Amino acid sequence: MGFLDSFGVLVSSVIAALVMLLFAVLSFFVTVFIVEAGAGIAGYSPSGDFVVLSAALLATGAIVAGATPMSSLGNVEA
Secondary structure, three states, X not given: OHHHHHHHHHHHHHHXXXXXXXXXXXXXXXXXXXXXXXXXXXXXXOOHHHHHHHHHHHHHHHHHXXXXXXXXXXXXXX
């Protein structure tokens, strides 16, 4: 029974990793759209590489900020 339990944990962790990767890609695409729309509203027309670079930095920062251990301190009362 122990082998089947560990196999189930392995499968669930692989599924969780794939779901997180899917959400990371989706957040990147949404961020690309937001950066491009914001640049258009501001009157800028940056090239595609700068839009992708800024969207990658913003998406990476959001993912890292959501994964930090400090986010769990929001529920701690002083």
